Amino acid sequence: MSVTQHQRGRAIGIRLLLGWLFVWFGAGLPGQQNPAPASQSDAMEGETVVYCLGCHGTQPTGNAEVVARIRAAPVDAARFSASAHGDKSCIFCHYGFSQFPHTEKVLQRKKPQCSSCHRGAKYEHWGFPEIKEEFDASIHKTAQGDAFTCFSCHDPHTFQPSRDTRSIPLTVEYSNSLCIECHRDQQQMQLRFGVTKPALETIHAFLPNRELHWRTVRCLDCHTAPNQRMVSHKILPKAQAVRNCVECHSQESRLLTQLYIHRVKEERQTAGFLNSVVLNDAYVVGMTRNRYLDAASIALAAITFAGIFLHALGRFVAGRRGKRS
C-alpha cells in the first residue's frame, strides 16, 4: 500500500511524540514494563533516522538515568544529514537497535569500526592501509594507545571527507574544528585523555597574525608529515611541528603539497602569478608572486645600475680628457 506524504508525516510525528513521552516518563529502562512507543521491527529503513533522532537527536530531559544514556550517544540531525554518512540509515551501522527498548544484548554489542565497512576494492582510493600506518605512527596513537581511535576525531555522525571541490576556507574551518574540539577545551582534554595542555593561544604565541593563520591554514599543515594526499594522519609530536616560516612562505611552499594539492594538479596561471592556485583564497608573503612584476623589477634594476655605471664612466672619461686639455 502506498503511503501518502501526509500520512507518512503524521506517522513520524506520532512516533517522535511517543519517543519524547517515553523519555520524559523514564520508560524503557531495563526491567521496566512500559510499552514501547511503537513496533520498530517493521520500520522503514529511511525512517529509522527520524525515529532514532526522536531521542538521540534532541536535548532530552526527564529521568536522569535515561537522559544520561541518551546523551552518551547524541546525534545532531543537521550535521548528520550533511555528513559523509548522511544518506545511511541508523541501523545500517547500528543493526539491532531498531528494537525498542534496546535489549541488553544489543547494547553490549561491540561498536562498529570504520574498517567494518571501509575495506575492499571499493574503498581502495581512500588509502585506508596508508591511513592506518600514519595513524599508528601519530602522536595521538603513540601517546594514547588504544584509547585513541578513529572516532576520537572523526565522529561518524558528523564526519565530512576532505573534498577538492570545497572552497579552501571551508576546508580549513572544518578541518580545524576537529582539532580544536578537544584541544581548545582543557576540561575535555583532561576528561577524555587525562592530559593537560597549555592554551592554544599560549602555544602559538610565536605565530605572527595568529588568527589569520588559523583561519587560512589547517592545523594539519604544520602538525603532520606531508604525504602525497591532502590529509596526513601522522600527527607529529609538538617538537616536530613546523616553525620555520619559509616552509610555507616561499615558492616551494609545503602548502602546495598539502592544502592546495588538488588545485596544484590543475595548475593554472592567472595574470602571471606564481602559485596562482592559491590566489582566490589567500595572499601568502613569499609564495604569491607575480612573475611579470618580478621580471620588470629585475630589468629595471639592471637598467638603473647599468645606466649609473655608464654615466659614471662617462664622467670619469670626460674628467680625464678635461684635465689633459
Add this chain to the structure above:
Amino acid sequence: MSMPVAHYPLWLRLWHWTNALFFLALIVSGLALHYASPTNTILPFQTARIVHNFTGLALAIAYLVFLLGNRFTPNGKHYIPARRELTEGLWRQLLYYLVGIFRGDPHPHDPRDPQKFNPIQKLTYLGIMYVATPVVIVTGLLLLFPELAPRQIWNMPGVLPAALLHSALGFLLSMFLVGHVYLASTGETIAANYEAMLTGYRSAEFHPVSHRRPHAEVDANGSNAATSTPDEPEGESFGNPASNPTAAKADASPKVGADS
C-alpha cells in the same frame, strides 16, 4: 674669507639619515621576505619580518616628523614646483645630466639659490615623499594588520592589491635610493652634497663652469652666465672638473644660503 652657508637644518638632516637607515633595512628585509626560500641567505624570514615591521613603523613615524617639519618650517616650500621649472627647467636639468655633464657644462642650478632643489629633484622628491611614500606606508599597514583590509576584492584576497602596490612601489623607491645616492655625487665636487647633508653647511661659493669650454659657448647654450667663472681651477672631481674651491674663494662674493 667667507663662511659656509647653512643649508640643511638639523631636524632635516636627522630625519634624512634616520630615514635612510630605515630605508636600507626595509630594502634588505623586504627582499628577504619577497624572495623567501629555505635556501635564501639574505636574512632569515623570521628576522626579516621583525626588522621589516619594526623599521616600517619607525619610517612611518619619521614620515610624520617630515610632514610636521615641512608644515612648520620653510622647508616645505622647496617641494612646490613653479610652472617654469616643470617645462624648461626640467628639460635643461635633464640635458645637463644626459649631455652637459660630460662636456663640463656649468650646472644649470645653483643649490644655494633660494630654490634649494633643481627641477628634477623637486619633481622627484614631490612624487617620492608625497605620493609613493604615503602609499607604501598605508599598504604596509594593511599588510601588517590584514584584518583591516577587505576579505575579498573581485574574487581575490583583499590584501592582494595592497601587497602588489607595496612591493612595486617599494621596489621603485629602492631604485630611487640608488639614483639619489649617485646623483648626489654630481655637485660641485663629488663629496660636496654628501658633506652638506652631513654638516648642514655648503661652501659659500658656487663654481658651476667648466674649464673645458669657452665661456661664450656656455652662454649660447642658455646657461646662467652670471654664475659662471672663467677661471680654470684644477678640479679633482670627475664630471664637474671645474671645481677648485681654494682658487675660487679668493674672489668670492657673499652668497645667500638656500635655506636654514
